[in-house]
Amino acid sequence: MRDIEFHNREKEIKEIGAIQDSRPTLITFIYGPINSGKTELINHVIEELPDDYVVFYINLRTKFLASYDDFIESLFEMEMESERALKKGKETLAELVSSVTKVAGIPINKEFLDYVFKDNKPKNAFSYIIKLFEEVKNSGKQPVLILDELQKIGDVNVNGSLIYELFNFFIDLTKEKHLAHVFVATSDSLFIEEVHSEAMLEGRCRYLLVDDFDRETTTAFLKKHGFTDNENVIAWEYCGGKPVCLVELVNAKINGKDVESEAKKLLKIRTSQILSIFDEISLGKVEYSEQDIIGEFKSFEQEELLQYGRINKEKIFLVGRNVFFIDPTQRTIKPQSRLNLLAIREVLRN
Ligand SMILES: Nc1ncnc2c1ncn2[C@@H]1O[C@H](COP(=O)(O)OP(=O)(O)OP(=O)(O)O)[C@@H](O)[C@H]1O
Numbered sequence: 296m297r298d299i300e301f302h303n304r305e306k307e308i309k310e311i312g313a314i315q316d317s318r319p320t321l322i323t324f325i326y327g328p329i330n331s332g333k334t335e336l337i338n339h340v341i342e343e344l345p346d347d348y349v350v351f352y353i354n355l356r357t358k359f360l361a362s363y364d365d366f367i368e369s370l371f372e373m374e375m376e377s378e379r380a381l382k383k384g385k386e387t388l389a390e391l392v393s394s395v396t397k398v399a400g401i402p403i404n405k406e407f408l409d410y411v412f413k414d415n416k417p418k419n420a421f422s423y424i425i426k427l428f429e430e431v432k433n434s435g436k437q438p439v440l441i442l443d444e445l446q447k448i449g450d451v452n453v454n455g456s457l458i459y460e461l462f463n464f465f466i467d468l469t470k471e472k473h474l475a476h477v478f479v480a481t482s483d484s485l486f487i488e489e490v491h492s493e494a495m496l497e498g499r500c501r502y503l504l505v506d507d508f509d510r511e512t513t514t515a516f517l518k519k520h521g522f523t524d525n526e527n528v529i530a531w532e533y534c535g536g537k538p539v540c541l542v543e544l545v546n547a548k549i550n551g552k553d554v555e556s557e558a559k560k561l562l563k564i565r566t567s568q569i570l571s572i573f574d575e576i577s578l579g580k581v582e583y584s585e586q587d588i589i590g591e592f593k594s595f596e597q598e599e600l601l602q603y604g605r606i607n608k609e610k611i612f613l614v615g616r617n618v619f620f621i622d623p624t625q626r627t628i629k630p631q632s633r634l635n636l637l638a639i640r641e642v643l644r645n
């Protein structure tokens with residue numbers, strides 16, 4: 296299979312660049328519908344960053360987070376036992392940071408690890424990270440901390456909610472100490488909704504939406520992959536600008552398949568998945584009534600994007616099922632993708 300190279304995102308890259316060029320003052324929340332390309336964008340930005348930035352990127356997606364220890368393990372990059380034995384934990388912090396530029400985890404050695412795990416308090420982990428970042432600064436470089444899929448931390452408790460401890464830590468790193476840039480990404484719009492209404496974050500963070508490609512970007516992307524005008528229209532009709540969906544169609548075309556039948560297949564699958572919500576209702580697995588869910592769907596019979604006044608339980612449920620996406624900063628609601636919009640309309644026709 297051919298590798299599909301990173302496409303565009305000029306506006307977002309410029310915005311992130313401007314943030315990185317200035318003194319750290321606010322936490323940046325990167326949000327957007329599922330599969331809109333947030334992680335891809337972050338990885339691209341990291342790759343392109345000059346060497347005077349030291350990036351600590353942690354993706355919590357694949358991490359199992361049931362306890363504080365799990366959380367600590369997910370943050371830190373443990374050395375292999377053999378390396379550790381060699382160094383016998385004698386490295387200084389300056390030595391630990393001297394060689395890093397882009398790492399998937401905070402470097403730590405045995406000696407500090409004991410301190411960080413000592414009494415199950417995030418305070419120790421945070422003060423270690425601050426010391427490490429200060430070392431990075433002392434070496435003339437700018438630390439950047441990026442946490443992807445942060446909502447996964449939601450349920451972890453450490454005498455209170457870990458997420459609050461983390462937010463305080465991020466505020467300390469940015470607004471208070473101006474020590475590191477902090478980017479937090481999430482595909483969970485319910486999490487962003489909570490963040491958005493959280494008093495402690497008011498005036499201390501900014502929001503950066505990474506939405507699906509717009510029409511122009513989509514056309515350019517598909518043209519690059521040899522789509523005809525007609526295939527381009529079909530792709531936009533079914534996938535809108537959802538990168539993952541467009542990549543699927545590009546791969547189908549590369550493999551000699553018909554773009555329209557592939558797009559129809561994708562719609563069929565999504566429609567069936569949405570219909571399964573009604574199966575669950577019939578089986579009593581879901582507490583909402585068919586009527587209420589259909590009522591929510593009906594608002595998208597003609598519209599693609601709506602302003603919401605009050606959010607209700609049904610909307611929250613459908614956001615949780617990745618059918619709807621809410622943008623609490625604009626108080627707008629829309630299907631997670633063009634495919635979801637079409638599937639909703641199919642369901643209404645059934
Ligand atoms: N700018 C881009 N250029 C080319 N392909 C892209 C781009 N952005 C996203 N993609 C494709 O879409 C897929 C999904 O993107 P990605 O995982 O970054 O989305 P996400 O918003 O992080 O998803 P999630 O909501 O699950 O966190 C990628 O694996 C890649 O194939």
Ligand SMILES: [Mg+2]
Nearest residue numbers: 333334443482
């Ligand atoms: Mg992602």
